[in-house]
Amino acid sequence: MKLAVFMPELLRHLFKKPATVDYPFKKLEVPKDFRGTPFLRPELCIVCKACERDCPAEAIEITTVDEAAKRFRLVIHNDRCVHCAQCVESCPTSPKAMDIDSLFEIAAFDRHDLKKDWVYVRAVMKPKPVPKPAPGPPEPEKA
Amino acid sequence: MKFQVPIGPQHPALKEPISLRMTFEGEVITDADIRLGYNHRGIEKLAEQKTWIQNIYLTERICGICSHSHTSCYVQGVEKLMELEPPRRGLYLRYLVAELERVHSHLLWLGVAGHEAGFDSFFMYTWRDREVVMDLLETISGNRVHYAINTIGGVRRDIDEQQKAKILEGVVTLRERSEYYFRIGASEPSFVGRLAGVGKLPKERAIALCAVGPTTRASGVGIDVRKEDPYAVYDELDFEVPVSDSCDVLGRVVVRVKELLESYKMIEQMIRKLPDGPVAVKAPRRAKPNEVVSRYEAPRGENIHYIKSAGGDKPERLKVRAPTLGNYPATVEMLKNGFIADIPLIFAAIDPCICCAERTVTLVSARTGEETVVTMSDLRRRAKARDSQASLKRNAVWPF
């Protein structure tokens, strides 16, 4: 029966720095592509409503403000959002109108402070530029 | 002197509410009764009202520790329904995350077993090493828990060379630490004294009670869905299924640590063999009418999802059989003839994920104390009948 097998490891730790991150006094580093809070770039949005359809938490709400002037209102209910980034995936524009940033310290005292909304005019989807035909072999010069 | 003690629903030993009613004589348990239902959330009903894509995130939230196993099991089934063939690279990435999740879950369990036994230093060390895996998963998928990396037809993100190198580095560190824990767990006398001979489940009883996962692998029954019914990439990987013959909690610790070492092997193989190509194929919105059963080896055992489609964009029925539900009858067997001091250890040894297993509802009449187990269809009938008789609530304000 071996006694005190754990002791050398324990004593070694007395001289090591603790593994705790002293949050919130020291900030946490999040990696690139961290799924934080979703946000909209209204100048790119074509109001296809794919994000509203695919959101599992019903956190995106798109309403028409003015049908004739093509003004729409998009509300992101951050209190319902589960940060899955499916809205970003479903957004068909490129560059993407719906994107996600790295903010995770979004706590508020009132649920309604977490909702963000944008009122904007629907963007027109620019036609993709037709690629010019690649220059072929030079035609034989007419002598 | 017989007396009945309730462990739970509120108890420091339990992470989730469950009621274990034990009958004691002195310090020996003579009978145990498990009651579920404190954590029921109506997930199966909710799944019928969400589309195929939305359900990925719903099934993920059945559990926090084995979240990827639920979503992978679901997505496997839906891909079968929609007759999709995800690309090889997508499959490799999906099961790479699955093995990383197995590592994280087993390290968590080692810590919890140490804490239940009173060995807090072990708990702190294993959870510190688990941070390595959590950080790796965060770089791959964007979140430490609920990775949400699956989509129907493959995975959503790709990994680059730098992430691959980091994963291999992390695995080297973790392998060294896991081997150290193996040595400690096997030789610290107070720890072994608590675990050896506790919670015995003989081999025939394990088979008869349909136990799954490391619980039954520690009783000598070497079943593992990855070996018997290899899905996706597991028939191309070289690994073994660890089995122990000691039938007690110490055997379960040994099996889980060996599974950790096997997972490291598998992760390294997957990284080296990662094929090139796209990571997902486009999935249709609707699925043809059909039904499918999908099996998956979660860290706790065999996870079964049954999905039925009626041809629409929402499933008609989703049934989840989580591994912990299969282990409950075996737990009752193990608790009999144990000591009080062993209850948390025996219960923790099956790696309970109580919120995974909330599937039955027992109606107890408050007046007479009589209990009835009710099926889902019966509950649905009663709810519809009451709904049709209740008056319409006008101006009901949804709290949105």
Added chain:
Amino acid sequence: MAVLRTLLYLVVYPGLVFLFVYSTFAEWFDRKVYARLQNRMGPTHTGRSGLLQPIADFVKLLCKEDVVPEAADKTLFNLLPIFGLAVVATAGLLLPVWNFSLAASSPASFAGDIIVVLYLLSLPTLILFLAAWSSTNLFSTIGGARVLTMLFGYEVPLFLAVLSPAILANSWRLAEIAAFYQRRPVLILANLLGFVIAVIAVQAKLERTPFDIPHAETEIVGGTLTEYSGKKLALFRLMADVEMVVASGLLAAVFLGGFPGGALLGFVYFVVKTLFVIFLLSLLRAMTSRIRVDQVVSMAWRYLAPLAVLQLLIVILLKGFLS
């Protein structure tokens, strides 16, 4: 003048004020060492590097609601925390720290006071059992039964181990034992086995891992102290801290050569030696896991008691050899 000195002795040093303040410092030291052994930080932000954390915990408990269960025995339930604190504080007064003269005996230091200290230190076990019994809670009853079962295990080795240096020093008076080992420090090594046994037995008396089965959090909720809350719980926790200081003071006085040199130097010696013993107790706490109550009793009688008898034998032979 003598009255003033006695009053100072009783109230300030090593009396109530000193014991309370020093026991909070000892708890901070224990928590910090335990945390550092586990690669964590321990108390950090209350006060300078967490020194005020135990006092903050004490004040917080004092401000909480005090619930007395209906079926409990009210008189016993309410008085027991105060008894417990009184008992361990009295035991603290008998440590040979200051205000004693070796020639004459005084109420703070007299022949046989080592037995009185040991007896006073075994009273908290009985008080915890009565606390559990008067709570009439199922978990408390199980905890109380475990407390008494453990008492059968560790009392005998503790007594044998602590009395061996007394036998070698030929006296039953703490001050004289300490003075004997100050004169001949080499003989401290003769009692090393007894020191190890005494540290393990004191860990059992203080109900810390590996012997914290009576209030095992993950098994029986709170054990003996399940029903206590608010001021009474604060006093019980303070009793546990003061008991730790007094027990380590006893071990330092008997095994490590006491606290020579009058008031100021004796104070420094007291702090250093008791912190050393508390460090050993924290190391033992971090190193092991909890063992079952039947394993405690069997381990105590199979290993600790025979080793304590062996220590006694060594001391008797050495005594015969020296004379």
